[in-house]
Amino acid sequence: MKKEKNCRIRAMTAExxxxxxxxxxxxxxxxxxxxxxxxxxxxxALVKGMxxxxxxxxxxxxxxxxxxxxxxxxYIAGIFVKSQYRSLGxxxxxxxxxxxxxxxxxxxxxxxxxxxxxxxxxxxxxxxRKMTDKDxxxxxxxxxxxxxxxxxxxxxxxxxxxxLSDAPRLLExxxxxxxxxxxxxxxxxxxxxxxxxxxxxxxxxYPYIVAVRDGRIIGxxxxxxxxxxAAYGWSVELSIYVDMKERHSGAGRKLYxxxxxxxxxxxxxxxxxxxxxxxxxxxxxxxxSVQFHxxxxxxxxxxxxxxxxxxxxxxxxxxxEKMIGEHTDQPLPVLIFSQVKDKVTGRILAE
Numbered sequence: 001m002k003k004e005k006n007c008r009i010r011a012m013t014a015e016x017x018x019x020x021x022x023x024x025x026x027x028x029x030x031x032x033x034x035x036x037x038x039x040x041x042x043x044x045a046l047v048k049g050m051x052x053x054x055x056x057x058x059x060x061x062x063x064x065x066x067x068x069x070x071x072x073x074x075y076i077a078g079i080f081v082k083s084q085y086r087s088l089g090x091x092x093x094x095x096x097x098x099x100x101x102x103x104x105x106x107x108x109x110x111x112x113x114x115x116x117x118x119x120x121x122x123x124x125x126x127x128x129r130k131m132t133d134k135d136x137x138x139x140x141x142x143x144x145x146x147x148x149x150x151x152x153x154x155x156x157x158x159x160x161x162x163x164l165s166d167a168p169r170l171l172e173x174x175x176x177x178x179x180x181x182x183x184x185x186x187x188x189x190x191x192x193x194x195x196x197x198x199x200x201x202x203x204x205x206y207p208y209i210v211a212v213r214d215g216r217i218i219g220x221x222x223x224x225x226x227x228x229x230a231a232y233g234w235s236v237e238l239s240i241y242v243d244m245k246e247r248h249s250g251a252g253r254k255l256y257x258x259x260x261x262x263x264x265x266x267x268x269x270x271x272x273x274x275x276x277x278x279x280x281x282x283x284x285x286x287x288x289s290v291q292f293h294x295x296x297x298x299x300x301x302x303x304x305x306x307x308x309x310x311x312x313x314x315x316x317x318x319x320x321e322k323m324i325g326e327h328t329d330q331p332l333p334v335l336i337f338s339q340v341k342d343k344v345t346g347r348i349l350a351e
Contacts, residue, residue: 012056089250269325
């Protein structure tokens with residue numbers, strides 16, 4: 001039986017020190033590649049001592065520490081997440097946790113760490129000034145956040161059913177995946193009319209939902225038939241695309257959680273994902289999608305080798321699966337999305 005996920009944020013203990021220190025070192029070496037790795041290694045012992053004096057919280061799943069946040073009063077010393085668990089909303093969960101306890105927060109971020117700068121700006125932090133770190137001589141920003149500044153409304157993500165009029169915006173999100181990545185094996189960006197027709201065909205039977213923040217769609221996801229034969233009716237394939245600038249926002253998790261809840265109402269039992277997978281990570285494709293699905297409870301069902309050719313190279317493809325219902329001798333008949341839409345509106349989807 002698959003082990004259920006048990007996630008929590010708790011105060012760090014002395015027994016956690018070595019695990020937290022390793023995450024700190026590995027993350028700094030990887031993310032701050034513009035600084036010699038020896039700098040971080042030489043400061044490890046000092047930092048471990050500081051951890052024991054600071055206010056520290058860890059994100060734990062099934063007894064494993066996946067990330068942590070450190071505070072010195074209202075100053076965030078840093079948020080660190082294991083590399084294979086990034087982009088899954090853990091950093092945001094840690095940040096939200098300390099936001100609940102503080103009226104204002106400040107932190108420093110290296111200017112070259114563009115992903116972190118974007119993450120904090122998206123979460124309502126504002127750049128106050130630019131300065132130079134006296135130890136590394138690297139340019140960094142001082143960022144500040146305060147409660148009651150409208151950030152909470154800005155950061156809230158709402159989910160709703162996609163409308164055909166959303167097609168231009170959804171295509172805008174999808175296009176870079178076609179032109180700049182091997183995440184999709186499609187070669188050419190479809191026309192808006194074709195994209196709209198794809199949406200319409202999906203909505204005849206399956207849910208097609210969008211994530212909206214501050215009035216703007218930042219991602220979408222939908223279910224489609226796993227295979228055409230009647231016996232496959234209780235299985236679906238899931239697809240998800242999040243705006244490239246919003247891939248660390250937690251939108252992907254919210255979309256998938258909502259889809260799963262809706263599909264359960266439709267009596268779907270199996271959800272599957274077809275995922276492009278690199279033999280070696282390159283500039284067009286990494287293993288982030290596989291890792292995301294693993295974290296969402298999917299397991300590997302099979303891998304097909306050299307099955308996709310794009311950008312002059314061959315990529316593998318994997319199928320991952322998740323069981324979301326009980327397989328009985330008399331399964332309930334599958335419903336179509338329109339039959340459960342009223343039931344999930346207001347509870348799962350905002351209309």
